[in-house]
Amino acid sequence: MKNICLLGATGSIGESCCDVLRGHKEKFHLSAFSFHKNVEKARAIIQEFSPQYVSCGDEESKERLSKEFPKITFGVGSHGLVEAATLEEVDVVLTAVSGAVGFTPTLQAIEKKKTIALANKETLVMAGKWIMEAARKQNVKILPVDSEHSAIFQALQGQDRTSLRKLVITASGGSFRDYTREELEHVTVEQALNHPNWSMGKKITIDSSTMMNKGLEVIEAHWLFDVPYENIEVVLHRESIVHSMVAFHDGSYLAQLGASDMREPILFALGFPERLEMKNEKPFDLTEIGKLHFEKMDEERFPMLRLAFECGKKGGSFPTVYNAANEIAANAFLDGKIRYLEIEKYVAFACLQHKEKEDLTLEDVIEIDKRTRNFVRKEIEYAQSQENEMRR
Structure with a gap:
């Protein structure tokens, strides 16, 4: 029996994880979880799984639920996330929260020698150097949950890493993969959230389209x-x-294939090294697909992909800026504050104005993350005020 902490239980990945746990109650126990605002979903999870600890997004939710479930310990905010992730009984922490908020509880869980099932890519983008160093020092496994990284991880099992030539990450192209740059000028939030293949949270769906x-x-x-x-x-x-x-290097490729279903990589990560049966699922049939297509990526059409490689190669805190700027800009688009193509503009501008600090420390990275968010937020507010002035 593995005791699981699920950070982000009411999101799309959290729901898929709960379904996996539901199908393997003899293998897993949900010892702790966190949620942001959805009290109704959190209540249902508590009633079904009887965890020891629950981290709430705000004090009001904590007050409500603690009265209903007096035998459960409740926490709140970032402190609650850390308490949930470092609970003594927990064996595996599945980090499924969105954004940089997942960084601190993941790092603290590593320090407590918990196995990490990582669905929060921002943690490694923001501070991969420190996360991987901590994992090596504590001899902690980081098991990828993103379908792409899980596929690579599975394909590399038992392989001689010195013979590896390259990793090939596949991309669906998102909601606007067949749109020209001109056609993107006036797309709406509703259009952006209509992903052709996957059912995901709002922020990640926007990120997929850009x-x-x-x-x-x-x-x-x-x-x-x-x-x-x-x-x-x-x-x-x-x-x-x-x-x-x-x-x-010998010219061969190894690929991992499967349905567009996040339960599969979640089940693999939680069960690793054992492969467990996927319950309540129609067997995947390639003959129903018929054909598979692969195309080169157009970096002119998708400039954010080109910028990712540039920031990654520069290293240091450039990936931190890339991620932080996007979190603010993508959410601003979701809130109707900026237009779709302005997401790219604000991210590129933040990266362009960034000056790298020498002898970078983890504390520097955390400060740069905060500073970038404030910078982009103020730029958006200024642009809005100018636009409002023009209308007057």
């Missing part, structure tokens, strides 16, 4: 698998059946 999500995955893959950026390739694969591939 190819920011793939850029983050490139940086994450660099840290997870210790592969130079020159040996990482992204290809357009519309069907999202081949989740990623690895290529070797």
